[in-house]
Amino acid sequence: MSFWDSLLYDLFPLIWSGMITGCLYALGALGLVMIFKCSKVVNFSHGNVAGLTAFLVYGLSSGMLMSLSWGAAVLVALLAAVAIAFLIYSIISPLVFESDLTSTIATLGFGLIAQGVTLLTFGADIVALDLPIPRFAFSVLGLLITGYDLTVLAVAVVTIGALFIIIDYTKLGIAFRAISENPFAAEVCGLNLRSVHYFAWITAAILGVVGALLIVPTTFLSVTTVATFMLQAFAAAVIGGFASLPGALVGGVLVGVLMNLFTFYVSPEFSSTFLLAVILVALNIFPNGILQKVGGSRV
């Protein structure tokens, strides 16, 4: 009986909360995949830029820089994220068409700068940044569901839904798919690669801000919080197969649940090592991502 009890009281709540955080990892991973799919660049600055904007929301709403309302602060942060994404892509765009490796290293440089700017502006202190949502909780089938859970779920569903609709039905989305499928043919057909790249980078930045703002209430905000969060997003993207948007979604939820189970049942001290092991195992078993059909290796 005690086995079932522990299952009910530990396992299901763990899976539930893992899925909630997993949705946020998926938001981060979707941003990474968007950029990688069309420009073949792995954006290592994703986490640090999102972290900088989360700090911006804190600074603007807490009275440190200004005392705006939370909504206005988020709006400013989103604009800042879009501007930063625009700037980063503008600087590296000549490299993108030359070498994906060089441009990937360049994004690492932007990540360092973003982290340094965060440190210089906001210091190394840990701060708390909450969401302005009603606090309530109710239990369904033994699961404690909080207002935070529902907010995350709703925001994630709406954001991801909107993203997939844009990609499936709008002209920009079709151009995006064409370019990820075959950039050369798409260019021959008259599509402007750069404008689609801008679209991907800016969308990714917005996804990053949304993910960062939603993950921060579960922990505290420090210079490295969001970057650590993005590591899980990287793992999610690898598991999903770096070039697949639905894969990123599934990978995110999977990583969220696995990490939650691991930290509870085994040890919270080895979480990065565990993540490494997950990546290594996933690459061995599903080299092209869990949603990809097994086929010949593509080099």
Added chain:
Amino acid sequence: MSDQATHIIPGQSAVSRLSELATSGLTTAVVVAVLIFLPLLLGGSWTFTLGLCFANSIGVLAVSLLVRYGGEVSIGHTFFTALGAYSVGVLDTRYGISLWASVPLALLLGVVFGLLFAWPSRNLHGIYLAVTTLALALAVPEMINNFDVLTGGYEGLYVATPFIPGVEMGLQRYYVALFMLVIVCLAVARLRLSRQGMALLLAKAHPAAADAFGTRRVWARVSIMGISGGIGAICGATLAFSGSTVSPGGFTFWQAIFLLVGSVVSFYGLSLTRVLIGGAFVTLVPQLLSASGAWIPVLYGLALLGMILLGHYMPRIRNAMNRKAEAN
């Protein structure tokens, strides 16, 4: 990643490249000679810092080698340096065994783990290896701290056993690092001329041709990571001996990024002088900026970007100027 990062200086003819090889031998000899006599002129703190420079240069070389021969990026070479450093540290403090035995062990461990981590991404784009090494870099401090029975945890280990008994330790820490750097550079230069090196370069530049000649791509991908991991471990071993202490603080995620930055700053060069520039950058910048810690990431980021953009625009500017000169 199909890539041209190695062609960071395009437009170089084969002849000029050959002549560069010939002069670089002479330059290297002069540099080594100067470095051998430098401790006679400099104070103890400078010899210590230079020793660390040499050790870091080896790490920079390991990262550059991976880019040049494999077309892959590693953001996690601290794993290998930690492996090498703790081989030296543990054998030294627990068993009193000096570098004679611990360096070969470090090399072996580095190669084995390099192969191990490259294997899962053998058939994939280099990004998978980059992300794996990123996870590796973040996991290293955690592993060191949690295996504290062996590694001494936060407190770290102190390396005190001399390499050659009877010689002053301060000088040993300098000359052993220099010796290691020269040996590794010579070995890499030999690799360039060996069949193995040719096969690796062929597999990277012309995969189809390599297949036709019977060079297996998987083997090339995995083996270059093994070689690079081994050199990374030698860097760690040297770092442990020259720096005299081994502690988790030396193998953080930052350290891993710094090695990559050093490799970019030296334009992925594999010659002694080039890697010395990278190693010096990695060692000296944090020392100069130690008072204003927050500027370190900004400066490293700017250096990284600056070098990459320089590598991109310089050849174009030079070509444009040459064309103008020809027209006149």
